[in-house]
Amino acid sequence: MMRTRPLKVALLGCGVVGSEVARIMTTHADDLAARIGAPVELAGVAVRRPDRVRDGIDPSLVTTDATALVKRGDIDVVVEVIGGIEPARSLITTAFEHGASVVSANKALLAQDGAALHAAAEQHDKDLYYEAAVAGAIPLIRPLRESLAGDKVNRVLGIVNGTTNFILDKMDSTGAGYQEALDEATALGYAEADPTADVEGFDAAAKAAILAGIAFHSRVRLDDVYREGMTEVTAADFASAKNMGCTIKLLAICERARDGGSVTARVHPAMIPLSHPLASVRGAYNAVFVESDASGQLMFYGPGAGGAPTASAVLGDLVAVCRNRLSGATGPGESAYAALPVSGMGDVVTRYHISLDVADKPGVLAQVATVFAEHGVSIDTVRQQGNNGEAALVVVTHRASDASLSGTVEALRKLDTVRGVASIMRVEGE
Amino acid sequence: MMRTRPLKVALLGCGVVGSEVARIMTTHADDLAARIGAPVELAGVAVRRPDRVRDGIDPSLVTTDATALVKRGDIDVVVEVIGGIEPARSLITTAFEHGASVVSANKALLAQDGAALHAAAEQHDKDLYYEAAVAGAIPLIRPLRESLAGDKVNRVLGIVNGTTNFILDKMDSTGAGYQEALDEATALGYAEADPTADVEGFDAAAKAAILAGIAFHSRVRLDDVYREGMTEVTAADFASAKNMGCTIKLLAICERARDGGSVTARVHPAMIPLSHPLASVRGAYNAVFVESDASGQLMFYGPGAGGAPTASAVLGDLVAVCRNRLSGATGPGESAYAALPVSGMGDVVTRYHISLDVADKPGVLAQVATVFAEHGVSIDTVRQQGNNGEAALVVVTHRASDASLSGTVEALRKLDTVRGVASIMRVEGE
Incomplete structure (x- = not known):
């Protein structure tokens, strides 16, 4: 009719x-x-x-x-x-x-x-x-708000910014540095003349806030989202990632705390295993994983812009x-009845890949390992590369809180034998 | 309230x-x-x-x-x-x-x-x-019916049966034959005692009918869906697929004809390139690609049963x-206003991988090629393997209608030099 x-x-x-x-x-x-x-x-x-x-x-x-x-x-x-x-x-x-x-x-x-x-x-x-x-174009709000309305979402993990994914994919596949990859993205129209909103993660953070609010039936604002851009990701980071069987993606991650009493939302570059479906999201495409109690893992993939x-x-x-x-009806409006508080980054629990420049002399590894232990951060693997009195130490941790990790890094910087912390990157999707 | x-x-x-x-x-x-x-x-x-x-x-x-x-x-x-x-x-x-x-x-x-x-x-x-x-659990009906309600869907291509995907994945990864892989699926609870509905494609065909009806705003019934099961897929087919950089999946494919005046829906095993996202769908998982005018390619992935x-x-x-x-309202009901007719399998256009057992003597390839040409089926590649008077000829075609391909195969069977058609498999997702 x-x-x-x-x-x-x-x-x-x-x-x-x-x-x-x-x-x-x-x-x-x-x-x-x-x-x-x-x-x-x-x-x-x-x-x-x-x-x-x-x-x-x-x-x-x-x-x-x-x-x-x-x-x-x-x-x-x-x-x-x-x-x-x-x-x-x-x-x-x-x-x-x-x-x-x-x-x-x-x-x-x-x-x-x-x-x-x-x-x-x-x-x-x-x-x-x-x-x-x-x-x-990816149906995401409607599936979260309606299809999963009878389920309990625990985690939303995704690539929600095509510009940065294009740049990181380019760095991964060609070995290019950040600036070179950004220049290509700009030339091809994937990056705007001022790429700040994309490369500093503001765009992804806004999306993370929206997704977290809907997924957890709570209010999550842009200011609640921890945000790190991807301008400091280097070709060396990609080499480290490859050594671990990983690549690097700028991820938006919204999680319910294990005790269920709070949520976190964050955007930052992270290593993810090549076997993870998000690792093979190429170019300017987007993809989002949603993990729920009953449905298990769902993934939504498609063009994220245009x-x-x-x-x-x-x-x-x-x-x-x-x-x-x-x-004469209206569809589902805001659902914020759960009113879960948003925790800060310190409460986030994940794994870390840390590259240290250290003095190449006996006892350094023991010193470094002691600092990790004192802060309750358990080490998974350590790799040492010595070279003319200088050495690189690559530490991959087990799961630890961001607060513990920050404390560890602060203490490491104070060691005489640690000349610098070359990079810290979270490891996700395992 | x-x-x-x-x-x-x-x-x-x-x-x-x-x-x-x-x-x-x-x-x-x-x-x-x-x-x-x-x-x-x-x-x-x-x-x-x-x-x-x-x-x-x-x-x-x-x-x-x-x-x-x-x-x-x-x-x-x-x-x-x-x-x-x-x-x-x-x-x-x-x-x-x-x-x-x-x-x-x-x-x-x-x-x-x-x-x-x-x-x-x-x-x-x-x-x-x-x-x-x-x-x-994969949100698919609602995205097709609501999220894409302002778009024109041209194709739905997916793995919609977890049992058969488990079996095919097992055959692919271990080199097992069909029966061995089925036995394992049964032992693990992925296949029912009577697996007919799954392995003969009835389950997938029902889903294809539902998806096609919604995607094309037309009525598509189970009887309209062309259906081939996967019980005849062999370890040799997987070896052939690997040679082409492909794997084999049981696919449900719903397509709008290029002229827009009709649709087709079918379920059959097909080779797809390893680079296609559906190729890496493992175990009992499901995944569906949806291609539309405006949104481009979307994919939905998750547990298809349980x-x-x-x-x-x-x-x-x-x-x-x-x-x-x-x-006091109702949601979207049936949308069949487009009332597109459903064409038979003969109108489907795709590529084919054909293995022939032929006599190992001069002129056979010329004879075979002539038959393809006479039926308007253009050959992409041919591979010949000779062995003691017998030979295998593997032909991969360009896009051709199923009717033309059927005519070609019928004529090939009549050639004295063709001892048998070992397998015919469609090639999708390119």
């Missing part, structure tokens, strides 16, 4: 993602109508630079006044693909106040203000969907929100 | 999956209540043998009269984990008539009668959910159906 009055969609932003959304809404209009049960109509497109709007969009729909567009009152769904905090936040809030539901791809905003936006949506009995905010893949996620949400609209 | 009157759930079947559903409903009652917005109560459990019901289930809930249970009128959701066609079909229909929504894990029934069951659900304004029917993983999928659906119940 097809309703004939169309649902009206306002598009905020018409860049790489927005123009794809508009294109698919036009080219797949009949399919979308059949799947929703009513036609959808692009009722307005708000942009900053109307001269740049792409082909195929009716110029009469284009406006620079986004606020007026979301205030029109006849808009059913606002699709926000501007990104950034403002004006996106105000526009979304205004949209709810004026009767629209919202589909957003805005990870930064949701990681910072997700709770407030969800509250605004609920207050006005509207939907807020944002599958496209995490891992592009106009068309992100638009696919936006349109999936658009169909869902339109269906809800027609049935 | 928690409603205090509980939603009532009737469980049909309390075997491996049903007992896990009941267990999780008890142990995770508070979480489920928080996520649904109302408590859920196990109101009855219908079984054939009440003496076998497991610990933890209140004996007063157990009944052998499943029909009376679904007719009670106070049941909100019926969970059907009996399997098979009858009595499951009648019970589900009766459940709708008496006001309940249904969550089912019944692939055979849905592949055969999905359209009629969806119609019954719609007639009574109830939900029919069945994530657990395909690939156990009590707890399947229960996870059932409970995810249960939460969704309960939420719908509370909001």
Whole structure:
């Protein structure tokens, strides 16, 4: 039973993602109508630079006044693909106040203000969907929020930033250094002119906050996520990783503490075994492992960015929100009832790979081993390489808390025989 | 805002999956209540043998009269984990008539009668959910039906039967023959005493029918799915596959024809390159690739069977159906508006690996090549191995229709110099 009055969609932003959304809404209009049960109509497109709007969009729909567009009152769904905090936040809030539901791809905003936006949506009995905010086309928010709604998620571990995965994959496969690999990523369009958000892990941290909040039914904000970028990963680190049968990935890791009473969320480079499925995620692809009590290990893999893949996620949400609209219902909103506190990095328990520059003389290993023991960090393997009075000592630990490891490293730096700590890298996925 | 009157759930079947559903409903009652917005109560459990019901289930809930249970009128959701066609079909229909929504894990029934069951659900304004029917815990139905609702799916390619993947993986890694690998699978509990449904591809074909129907918004029934089992895969086939840098998997493949006017669905063993992500799916795991216009290639991976993983999928659906119940809405029903016809196997276009036993004399290759050419099947590579008057000829083709290939093989069999067609295997995933 097809309703004939169309649902009206306002598009905020018409860049790489927005123009794809508009294109698919036009080219797949009949399919979308059949799947929703009513036609959808692009009722307005708000942009900053109307001269740049792409082909195929009716110029009469284009406006620079986004606020007026979301205030029109006849808009059913606002699709926000501007990104950034403002004006996106105000526009979304205004949209709810004026009767629209919202589909957003805005990870930064949701990681910072997700709770407030969800509250605004609920207050006005509207939907807020944002599958496209995490891992592009990969269905992840919906599976976590709905498919696993009857399960207990214990861990989310994934590669959620394509730019850094491209760079690390390049370093791994060619032996290139960080700068060289970054330059190639920039030349190929995988990295932005200012790559800070990607390479310093801000983008991945925002996604980790969103995933952790949904997975653990708690509020996790961007500030709660421990973050280390990957700019200091070297070719030597990759050589060390290879020695261990590992590669290096920038991982987002959200974990429930073993006692169940708290959660952690973190983003940092880590060694993972080559046998782990995440090790073979190439180029700019994303992949996320989800470990739950009943379902065991699930993995979701696909293109984590790009106009068309992100638009696919936006349109999936658009169909869902339109269906809800027609049935007079709303979909699942924020679920933060568990209200688990977020612990700091010191509570994280994992393994470590530590490279030390030490004096090449007898007794050094004994000194170093004593420091580890004093801090309760158990050593798995040690490898020593001597060379003209200087030596490298590579220590791989058993599982230990980050706090214990930090204490160990601090004490190691004070040893006369330790000339420097060349690198510390966590080992995950074992 | 928690409603205090509980939603009532009737469980049909309390075997491996049903007992896990009941267990999780008890142990995770508070979480489920928080996520649904109302408590859920196990109101009855219908079984054939009440003496076998497991610990933890209140004996007063157990009944052998499943029909009376679904007719009670106070049941909100019926969970059907009996399997098979009858009595499951009648019970589900009766459940709708008496006001309940249904969550089912019944692939055979849905592949055969999905359209009629969806119609019954719609007639009574109830939900029919069945994530657990395909690939156990792996979220696949919901992503296809909802996350990709704004995209155009062109291909679904996957390993959807854990038993056969375990057997093939064993043959690949140990060089074992089919029977030896099957015996091990049986001993370890991965294969049933009568493994027919798995090894002959019936189970995978049912899943292919369900996936194709949802992916292409059309009706695809079990009878529409071309099916070849994997009982004739030999150690020699694995050796041939290795020569090509491939392994062998039992694949379910659902494709939209290039002209978009029809679809195909099939299950058969196939060679896939070792570099393809499906090649590294080990043991009883499942994995499904989905290729769409906008999203590109997505992959979903996880445990495809087992009590707890399947229960996870059932409970995810249960939460969704309960939420719908509370909001007075129903979720997405059958979407078959595209009504694409299902073509037969002859229209499928793929590549082939053919092993021929031929006479070891001059001119045989020319004869064979002529037959391929006459049927319009282009040869990619040929490998010849001579030995005492007998020879093996291994031909790998370019893409050709199954009909052309069948014609080629029929003509080859008539050549005096061809003593036998040792094996024909499709090559996928390139």
